[in-house]
Structure formats: structure tokens, C-alpha cells
Amino acid sequence: MTATLTKPPSDIPTEPENPRRGRTKGAFLHWVATHALGLALGLMFATPVVFVFLTAVMPDDQAFTSDLWPREWHWENFVEVFDQAPLFRYLVNSLTYSLLATGGMLLSSIPAAYALAKLRWRGRNLAFLLVIGAMMLPPQVVAVPLYDTWSSLGLTGTLWPLIVPYFLFDAFSIFLLRQFMLTIPQSYVDAARVDGCSEFQAMVRIVVPMAKPGIAATALFCFLFTWNDYFGPLLYTGEVKDQWTLSLALATFKGMHIVQWNSSMAVTFLTMVPAVVLFVFAQKSFVKGITFTGVKG
Amino acid sequence: MTTTLGARPAPGRGRARARHRLTVLAFTAPAVLGFVLFFGYPLVATVVFSFTRYDLINPPELTGLANYEFMFKDPLLVKAITNTLWFVVVLTLARTAFALGVASVIARLKSGVGLIRTLCYLPSLAPPVAATLVFFMVLRPNGGPVDSFLGWFGVDSPLWFSDPAWAKPGITAIMLWISGDLMIIILAAILDVPQEQYEAAELDGAGPVRRWWHVTLPTISPVLLFGVVNSVILALQLFTQAVVAGSAGSGAADATGSTKYLGFPDNSTLTFPVYLYAQGFRYFDMGYAAAMATLLFVISFGVTILLVQRMRKNSSAEEGGPGA
Numbered sequence: 023m024t025a026t027l028t029k030p031p032s033d034i035p036t037e038p039e040n041p042r043r044g045r046t047k048g049a050f051l052h053w054v055a056t057h058a059l060g061l062a063l064g065l066m067f068a069t070p071v072v073f074v075f076l077t078a079v080m081p082d083d084q085a086f087t088s089d090l091w092p093r094e095w096h097w098e099n100f101v102e103v104f105d106q107a108p109l110f111r112y113l114v115n116s117l118t119y120s121l122l123a124t125g126g127m128l129l130s131s132i133p134a135a136y137a138l139a140k141l142r143w144r145g146r147n148l149a150f151l152l153v154i155g156a157m158m159l160p161p162q163v164v165a166v167p168l169y170d171t172w173s174s175l176g177l178t179g180t181l182w183p184l185i186v187p188y189f190l191f192d193a194f195s196i197f198l199l200r201q202f203m204l205t206i207p208q209s210y211v212d213a214a215r216v217d218g219c220s221e222f223q224a225m226v227r228i229v230v231p232m233a234k235p236g237i238a239a240t241a242l243f244c245f246l247f248t249w250n251d252y253f254g255p256l257l258y259t260g261e262v263k264d265q266w267t268l269s270l271a272l273a274t275f276k277g278m279h280i281v282q283w284n285s286s287m288a289v290t291f292l293t294m295v296p297a298v299v300l301f302v303f304a305q306k307s308f309v310k311g312i313t314f315t316g317v318k319g
Numbered sequence: 320m321t322t323t324l325g326a327r328p329a330p331g332r333g334r335a336r337a338r339h340r341l342t343v344l345a346f347t348a349p350a351v352l353g354f355v356l357f358f359g360y361p362l363v364a365t366v367v368f369s370f371t372r373y374d375l376i377n378p379p380e381l382t383g384l385a386n387y388e389f390m391f392k393d394p395l396l397v398k399a400i401t402n403t404l405w406f407v408v409v410l411t412l413a414r415t416a417f418a419l420g421v422a423s424v425i426a427r428l429k430s431g432v433g434l435i436r437t438l439c440y441l442p443s444l445a446p447p448v449a450a451t452l453v454f455f456m457v458l459r460p461n462g463g464p465v466d467s468f469l470g471w472f473g474v475d476s477p478l479w480f481s482d483p484a485w486a487k488p489g490i491t492a493i494m495l496w497i498s499g500d501l502m503i504i505i506l507a508a509i510l511d512v513p514q515e516q517y518e519a520a521e522l523d524g525a526g527p528v529r530r531w532w533h534v535t536l537p538t539i540s541p542v543l544l545f546g547v548v549n550s551v552i553l554a555l556q557l558f559t560q561a562v563v564a565g566s567a568g569s570g571a572a573d574a575t576g577s578t579k580y581l582g583f584p585d586n587s588t589l590t591f592p593v594y595l596y597a598q599g600f601r602y603f604d605m606g607y608a609a610a611m612a613t614l615l616f617v618i619s620f621g622v623t624i625l626l627v628q629r630m631r632k633n634s635s636a637e638e639g640g641p642g643a
Contacts (some may be wrong), residue, residue, distance in 0.1 A: 053429070060428045063421055064438035069456045070496065071442070073464045077456060088462025134350035143343045151627060156358045158623040160556040162592040163616045166358065166363035166599050167607045173375065191353025196471045250446040252559040257600060271450045273563050283456060290452045297444035305437070308444075312500050313507040 059163050071294070078288040085284035099288045106285060107275055108264070109292075116267040119181050119255070120248040126189035127244045132237070133279030134191075136225045150200070156193035161253055169257060179262040184254045188244070195240050200316050202236025203229060239311030242304055246297055268293050330463050359523055362616065386610035394564045396611070397471050399594035402487070404553040406590065407491035410491055414553075415546040418501040423501075423531065431493040436506070443499030450562040454493045455480060470624040480568035483587035490560050490588065494553070501546050509535055541629065558596070561588040591615060 041184035078099055080092040104110060111143070137151055138181055172183040205228055214224040230237065248254075252269050266274075275289050301308055369386055371379035390396055425436055442450065458465050458479045466476035477485040512535055520530045546629075562581065569583035582589030582599050589597075595615065599608025 027519075056424065056427045057429075057431065059424050060431065060435045063424060064435040067438045067442055067496065067499075069464075070453050072382075073457055074453050086462075088467055090464060090467065130349045130353065133346040137343055137494070138347035140340075141346065143340070143344055149347070152358075154627060154630075154637075155620070156354065157621055158552055158619060158626065159358065160552075160615055162556070162558070162593060162595050162620055163612045163619070164358060164361035166368055166605050166612060167361040168367075169600070170364075170373075170375065170605070171361075187353060187357045189349070189353075191357060193351045196350065221346070225346075226605045241642075250448075252448050257596075258389060272446070272452065273448045273566060286452065287456055290449045290456075293449045294445045297446075297551060298441060299440060301437075301444060307502060308440075309374075309442065312440075312503045315500075316502070 028037075030039070071291075074287045074291050077283050078291050080284045082282065082284060085282065085287075096284070099284050100292065103285050103288045103292070108269060109268070109271070109289065111264060112268045112271040115181060115259075115265060116269070118247060119184055119251075119267055120245045122185045123188040123192075123248045124241050124244045126185065126311050127192045127195045127239060128237070130190050131144065131192055131195040131199055131240070132230065133225065135203055136229060138196065138200040139203035139206075140208070140225075140229060141221065153193050153196050153200075156191075157197055164233050165257060172291045174262045179186065180265060181255075181259065181267075183258045184248070184251070188248075192244065194247075195244055198240045198243065198311065198314060199233070199236060202233050202240075235307055235310060236314070238304060239307040242300055242307055244309055246300065249296060252262075359571045365612045365616070366608045368606055369605045369613045371609075373605040373609075375605055379606070382606065388608045389607065390610065390614075395586065395594060396590065398582075399589050399591045402587065402589055403489055403555065403557070403591040406491075406557050407551055409487070410494055410554045411547055411550040413491055414494060414498050414501065415543060415552045417495045418498050418505050418546060422505040422509055423535070425506055428523070436503070439502055440499035445497065447497070447559040448563050450493055450497050451490075451560045452567060454489065454496070455564065455567045458489060458492075459568055478636075480564050486564060486568065486584055486587045490564055491493065492562075493560050494557075501549065505539065505542055505546060508539040508582040512538045541632075544629055545626070548622060548629065551622050552619065555615070555622070556592060557590045558592040561593050562591045562596075564588055565593075594628040 060216055073090065078087070079095050079097060080099075081094055081096050084093050103240075111131060138146060138153070168183070169178065172178050177183055210228050210232065211224050213227045215221075219227065249267075250269060251267070253271065255265075255267045255270040259267070259270065272289055272293050275286055350364055368379065370381060370383060372382045372385070421439055421542060425432060425439065441523050445453070457463055458476070460476045460478050460481070463476070469476050469562035479485045479489040516534045516538065517530055525533060565583040565588045566580040568588075569580040581593055581601070591611070592615070595608050596609040598604045598611065
């Protein structure tokens with residue numbers, strides 16, 4: 023299934039057949055060599071996770087040995103870790119952060135990207151440069167004053183300092199959405215205007231439906247970025263245990279269960295599941311979005 | 320192209336123009352407010368804080384250039400800068416070359432492309448904390464998979480995250496494992512190289528290697544530059560992997576409050592952002608942290624300018640207009 027979904031479009035060039043050589047033994051060997059190399063690469067990327075999984079299902083006394091294959095399959099390890107730490111609580115926190123941030127991002131970034139891609143105004147290029155500048159800025163640069171402000175508002179120790187900014191400004195999402203919207207022919211928007219649509223209507227009825235794949239990709243990236251975020255939750259909720267996200271808790275879990283490789287690997291495996299599930303359902307959006315950040319960038 | 324872009328009200332129609340301005344304002348107001356609150360103000364405030372002593376409880380106290388002067392006397396800062404420079408050089412080169420290599424192999428495949436591309440890309444979606452722990456497990460010196468594998472050849476596994484000489488290479492290995500996004504970008508660029516160029520080169524008698532060197536590489540060089548700049552930014556920001564590798568390596572039981580594990584072993588994973596975090600949010604020396612943040616800002620701003628210039632060149636070449 024994976025293979026058919028990601029199959030490159032037919033206009034992608036394939037290696038030309040050399041008429042002089044034809045389908046000789048050499049060409050066949052070449053085919054075998056490249057594909058063996060490709061397969062080796064794929065396995066190289068996959069094996070670390072396979073080992074994590076195999077360790078996660080091992081019995082307690084086997085997990086710290088050098089065995090690679092579980093003696094018995096203890097599937098309940100994945101359930102028992104929920105008793106060893108309030109993982110459900112952390113899961114709720116992670117979902118709260120990721121879902122609210124993604125929702126807020128969609129509300130704030132779509133109009134901003136529309137203004138950058140489809141409206142003409144003085145200072146637009148400068149505004150776009152500022153978006154790129156904000157996107158490149160290491161989060162540690164602005165951490166001190168922001169922490170100071172949130173702390174004087176009494177909101178440190180909660181997830182709000184992480185969520186609220188997404189309702190106003192998220193540089194990467196604005197950037198990515200703008201790149202997608204630029205590919206929508208201007209004539210569609212112009213036609214809507216001629217028909218008497220306001221800019222808001224043109225955005226909601228014409229551009230948003232046409233930019234759906236781009237919006238989906240942006241939302242996926244935003245969800246995963248917040249889900250994977252470590253610095254933000256560490257900074258604001260590090261001291262308040264019941265506000266921890268899964269990523270933050272996972273970093274501690276290893277320390278608390280230092281001998282129990284099976285438990286810590288079970289939690290590690292569980293935190294990686296959402297990304298894989300999202301990817302399986304939305305491969306095209308991912309690949310398209312990734313390509314857009316670089317090539318059209 | 321430029322002339323058709325956007326609704327420009329006809330000149331002279333003042334009311335329409337005012338309306339247009341109002342529309343733009345309505346679309347951009349939240350973003351402008353957000354930018355000012357979360358980037359504009361804190362950037363200025365960071366610079367101001369950097370001239371003060373501030374512990375978050377007592378009001379900031381002006382100390383002039385004291386924080387900057389202290390930088391020259393702080394051996395840990397030198398260590399942190401050295402570590403980050405190590406990553407800027409090694410990680411940037413390794414990541415770009417590795418992504419280019421993998422993408423070049425995938426581009427030559429005729430079947431199974433989707434599966435292998437997926438396998439190479441998926442790790443980059445894993446939470447950085449999880450990716451670090453994955454490698455901590457796989458590379459563990461006492462009976463881990465890599466240790467066993469090396470054992471077959473009679474080679475002793477390095478101590479990785481417990482050895483100051485191997486902790487940074489270990490982190491680099493993690494970063495290569497999760498470099499799938501750059502691979503996809505480079506792969507797309509390779510597949511975009513016009514087929515005629517390969518055919519012309521082949522007629523001239525160029526073999527696969529020379530075609531790759533003389534046709535593929537020059538054509539995708541803008542994307543490779545993007546990869547380099549992107550990797551430099553990644554290296555400058557390296558935080559999560561360093562903190563988690565340090566805490567896992569030291570076996571620290573507490574993710575917060577304790578400063579012992581930051582930089583473990585022997586400060587070899589103390590990157591610039593990690594040290595900034597330690598000074599500001601563990602020792603509550605906000606002024607010194609702000610001075611470091613100012614330095615980090617100046618450097619990453621320089622890198623950003625580089626990227627923007629590349630984009631400008633690119634978009635004016637491709638679209639001849641309104642791009643960046």
C-alpha cells in the first residue's frame with residue numbers, strides 16, 4: 023500500500039535505456055547493486071525502531087541483557103507503563119497543546135498568508151522577510167523576556183504560554199501557506215473579485231478550498247512540531263509535573279526507570295506512534311509540504 | 320506576472336484605496352500583533368536585559384557591559400561555543416552529504432521507491448526526545464545491538480554518551496537518522512533535473528558517475544546550499560538531543576531542578592543554547608542569559624541573511640518577480 027501511494031508521478035524521468043547496450047547482464051547487475059544498496063539504506067533507517075520494539079516487549083529480566091530477540095512476548099508492557107507514570111495525563115496535555123496550537127494557527131495564519139500571497143500592499147516584501155527572520159530565530163533568543171512576561175502574568179507552570187502565540191502568529195505556517203497560495207493562479211481570485219466577492223469571501227470560497235492540500239500539510243507540521251516540542255514545555259512546565267507533555271515526561275522516564283529498558287522503550291515507542299499514523303494517512307501532504315519548504319523556498 | 324498580482328485599486332479612487340488598506344489591515348492585524356508581542360518586544364528586551372543583572376525576583380539592576388565582559392572570563396562559555404562550532408562544522412557537512420547520498424541512491428531506484436523513501440523519511444517525524452533515547456538504547460555499550468554487532472568483528476564499542484570524545488558523534492548519528500526531511504527536498508530536486516541534460520551528457524560518453532558529478536550536482540546546487548544553511552541553523556539551535564543525551568548518559572533521575580547532567584559527560588554536550596538555558600533558567604542569571612541570547616541572535620541573523628539572499632536570487636531567476 024505504501025508503495026502505490028508514494029509512487030512518483032509518471033512525468034518523473036526514468037533512466038534512459040542505452041540502445042547500444044540493451045538489456046545485458048551488466049545492466050541487470052547494475053539494477054541488483056542499486057536496489058541492494060537502496061534496500062540496505064531502508065533497513066538501516068528501520069532497524070533502530072525494530073530493536074526498540076523488540077526490547078519493549080521483552081520480560082523484565084531479559085531487557086537489560088544483550089539478547090536481541092524477546093524470549094516471551096510481553097505485550098502487556100505497553101499497558102503497564104501507564105501504571106508506572108501518569109502517561110494518560112501527559113497524553114491529554116500533549117493533545118491539548120498540539121490541537122489548540124494547530125487550531126489557533128489555522129485561524130491566524132491563513133489570513134496572514136493570504137495577505138502575503140494574494141493582496142498587494144506596500145511593505146509586503148518586508149513583512150515576508152520578517153516572517154522568514156522569525157522562522158529562523160532560535161527560540162532561546164527570545165526566551166528570557168518572554169518567560170519574564172508570562173511569569174509576571176502568573177501563567178508559567180501552564181501550557182498557555184505555548185498555546186497563545188499560535189492564535190496570533192506562527193512564522194513557519196505563514197511561510198508555508200504563502201508558498202502554497204502563490205501556486206494558485208491569480209486569475210481565480212481576480213474572477214471572484216469581478217463577481218463581487220469581498221476579499222474575505224475570495225479567501226474562504228476560492229483560495230482555501232484550492233489550498234486544501236497545503237493547509238493539510240501545514241496543519242500536520244504544526245501538530246507534529248508541537249507534539250515533538252521539548253524546549254517549550256521544559257521552559258514553562260518543567261517544575262509542574264502534572265502539566266508535562268509526553269515528550270518532556272519521556273526524557274524523565276528514562277532516568278527514573280534506568281534499569282528497565284523494556285518500560286522506557288515501550289514509552290519511547292508509544293510517543294512515536296502518532297507521527298507514523300499521521301504519515302500513513304497523509305503521506306502525500308507530508309511529502310508535498312516538505313518539498314515546498316525547500317525547493318520553492 | 321507582477322502586474323496581475325493582487326487587487327490594486329485604480330488610482331484616484333480614494334475610497335476604494337482606503338477600503339483596500341482596511342482589508343489588508345484586517346487580514347494581517349493578528350499576525351502583526353503576534354509578531355510585535357512574541358518577536359519584536361522580546362528581541363529589544365533581550366538586548367536591554369543583557370545590560371542588567373536580573374534574577375526574576377528582584378527588579379533588574381543596570382550593570383553596563385558587565386555581562387559581556389564576563390563572557391571573556393567564562394571557561395564554560397568558551398566550551399559551549401566550541402561545542403556548537405563543532406556541530407556547525409561536522410553536523411552541517413555530515414547531514415548535507417548524507418542526505419545527498421541517500422537521495423542519490425533513491426533517485427536511481429526503479430522499484431520499491433515509495434517503500435524505501437518512506438523508511439528513510441519516517442524517523443525524521445519521531446519526537447527528538449524519542450529519537451535520542453532510541454539511539455541511547457541501540458548504542459548502549461553493554462550488550463546493545465551495535466555493541467553486539469561490533470563484537471562479531473572483535474571491535475569494542477565506544478562508550479558513546481558516557482565518553483566526552485564520543486558524545487558529539489553520537490548526537491550527530493541521531494541527527495543523521497532524522498535528516499529525512501532534507502533527503503526528500505534533495506530527492507525532489509534531483510528528480511527535477513531535466514532529462515535532456517542527462518541524455519546530452521550520455522551522448523558525450525559520460526558514465527553514471529560523471530553524469531552525477533557534472534549534471535546532477537551543479538543543477539541542484541541551490542538546494543544543496545539550502546541544505547547547508549538549514550543545517551547550520553539546526554546546529555546553532557541544537558538543544559533537545561544534547562540535553563536528553565546528557566541526562567540519559569548520566570543516569571540522572573530528574574529532568575528538572577538538577578543541573579548536574581547538563582553537558583554530561585564532561586561538558587561535551589554543553590551546546591550554546593543548553594548553556595544559555597542553564598544560566599537563565601537554572602541559575603536564574605537572566606542578564607547573562609540575555610547577553611548570550613543577543614550573541615546568538617547576531618549570529619543566526621547573519622545566517623538568515625545568507626538564506627534570504629539565496630532565495631532572492633532563486634526566485635528572481637525562476638519567477639522573475641514577486642517571490643521573496
